[in-house]
Amino acid sequence: MKDLTREHELKTIFLFSLPILVGNLFQQLYNLADTVIVGNFLGKECLAAVGFSFQIHYLLIALSMGISMGASILVSRYFGSKDMESTKKIMDTGFAFCFCLSLIIAVLGICFSYRILLVFRVPSDLLEAADIYLKIMFIGVIPTFAYNALTNILRGMGDSKTPTYILIVAALLNIVLDILFIKAFGMGVAGAAFATVLSQLLSFIVCMVYMKIHYSSLFINVLHLQLDKTELKKSLKIGTPAMIQQVFVSVGFMSLQFLINGFGTDCMAAYTAASKVDAFAEMPALNLGQAMTNFTAQNLGAKRKDRVLKGGKYALVMGIAVSACISVVIVMFPSVFMSIFNRDTSVLDIGNSYLKIVPAFYIIFAAMQVLNGLLLGYGKSFVPMIASVCSLCCLQVPVAILLSGTKLGYNGIWIAAPIGWFGGLLIRAIYFYHVSKKENQ
Numbered sequence: 001m002k003d004l005t006r007e008h009e010l011k012t013i014f015l016f017s018l019p020i021l022v023g024n025l026f027q028q029l030y031n032l033a034d035t036v037i038v039g040n041f042l043g044k045e046c047l048a049a050v051g052f053s054f055q056i057h058y059l060l061i062a063l064s065m066g067i068s069m070g071a072s073i074l075v076s077r078y079f080g081s082k083d084m085e086s087t088k089k090i091m092d093t094g095f096a097f098c099f100c101l102s103l104i105i106a107v108l109g110i111c112f113s114y115r116i117l118l119v120f121r122v123p124s125d126l127l128e129a130a131d132i133y134l135k136i137m138f139i140g141v142i143p144t145f146a147y148n149a150l151t152n153i154l155r156g157m158g159d160s161k162t163p164t165y166i167l168i169v170a171a172l173l174n175i176v177l178d179i180l181f182i183k184a185f186g187m188g189v190a191g192a193a194f195a196t197v198l199s200q201l202l203s204f205i206v207c208m209v210y211m212k213i214h215y216s217s218l219f220i221n222v223l224h225l226q227l228d229k230t231e232l233k234k235s236l237k238i239g240t241p242a243m244i245q246q247v248f249v250s251v252g253f254m255s256l257q258f259l260i261n262g263f264g265t266d267c268m269a270a271y272t273a274a275s276k277v278d279a280f281a282e283m284p285a286l287n288l289g290q291a292m293t294n295f296t297a298q299n300l301g302a303k304r305k306d307r308v309l310k311g312g313k314y315a316l317v318m319g320i321a322v323s324a325c326i327s328v329v330i331v332m333f334p335s336v337f338m339s340i341f342n343r344d345t346s347v348l349d350i351g352n353s354y355l356k357i358v359p360a361f362y363i364i365f366a367a368m369q370v371l372n373g374l375l376l377g378y379g380k381s382f383v384p385m386i387a388s389v390c391s392l393c394c395l396q397v398p399v400a401i402l403l404s405g406t407k408l409g410y411n412g413i414w415i416a417a418p419i420g421w422f423g424g425l426l427i428r429a430i431y432f433y434h435v436s437k438k439e440n441q
Helices: 009-041 044-067 069-080 084-119 124-139 141-156 161-184 188-214 229-261 265-281 283-301 305-332 334-338 345-377 382-404 411-439
Strands: none
Touching: 009 044, 009 161, 009 188, 009 265, 009 283, 009 305, 044 069, 044 084, 044 124, 044 141, 044 188, 044 229, 044 265, 069 084, 069 141, 069 229, 069 283, 069 345, 084 124, 084 141, 084 229, 124 141, 124 188, 124 265, 141 161, 141 188, 141 283, 161 188, 229 265, 229 382, 229 411, 265 283, 265 305, 265 334, 265 345, 283 305, 283 345, 305 334, 305 345, 334 345, 345 382, 345 411, 382 411
């Protein structure tokens, strides 16, 4: 456990966010390994199939992170005020709710996976592979939700290192299993999916064992969970808007995927590869936002409002500086990153166009994420939800639809991304100004 209410704000945020960054980078390795190995061993058709299915999987991960966000913020507050009894109640309640929700989603997903693929115009030659991959990934929803619930709880208590160590081991295992199942056993895309699910299951089991050994007084006993209705209501009040935000973001990306599917297999494969580079590049900004959520919540719980604004300024400068450096590298050498996944000429050309446009605006994305983390830490999750919905569904998707129908083609979809980010940043900045002014009166 780490107390985020002491020491210099910059040092505290940096040291707390660094393990989260490393952990999320290895989280990305799950699907990155699938993408690289599938793209090189099975070809661009299977790469495209796995790429679309990942959009669904991303929706599920986002859903689990969003719904457990409320519990994480309350854990931070209770821990910051040294209320261990309430901390235990919200831990049990949050875990129980996430677990039940994952069971429902897994069953529904397995039943309707094929219909989902048809709705999103997945080409007929990719349907079988995509359906197999997607069904197996839905099975993995249960350990994924359970592990993300535990991860958010540990971060709420200031422990950002343990989930990182577990993820590193699981991600490395995923790579080994990918190669074993795909190359040695010839299991195709099913092998990639099974490797991911087994690795996620290991993450959950190891995390449970760790909590039993090191946090015995707060250990979540799945057979004796305390489901507190009052704490559940508090958690859902904060977490539901965050969950809806994540869902709308994912649905927006799936709408973009719908547009991309209309440009054929090459464009789907290129987007799959380029978006993986994008996901890695955006990690520092995303993790600063996550760190600011717990930092803000703990300091508000300890009545240290002065530290919140100072920490926000440091995080903003740090996020913009790091994102600017990443932008320069990717925009200058897009082919280097694209060739990791697939070397088909058409795929490379389309992917390069993406990596020359979107990464140029990472500083906008970074500022948006830091403000988002601050607002969530204040418990103000409704407006960030509205900002995400407006920026993606009211700006990015409509602009993408409009521009993709012009001579710009798929480039119009790429151009729409920073336009959406700017809208999201503007809404959050205006609202944060009013929130901070009110809270510090």
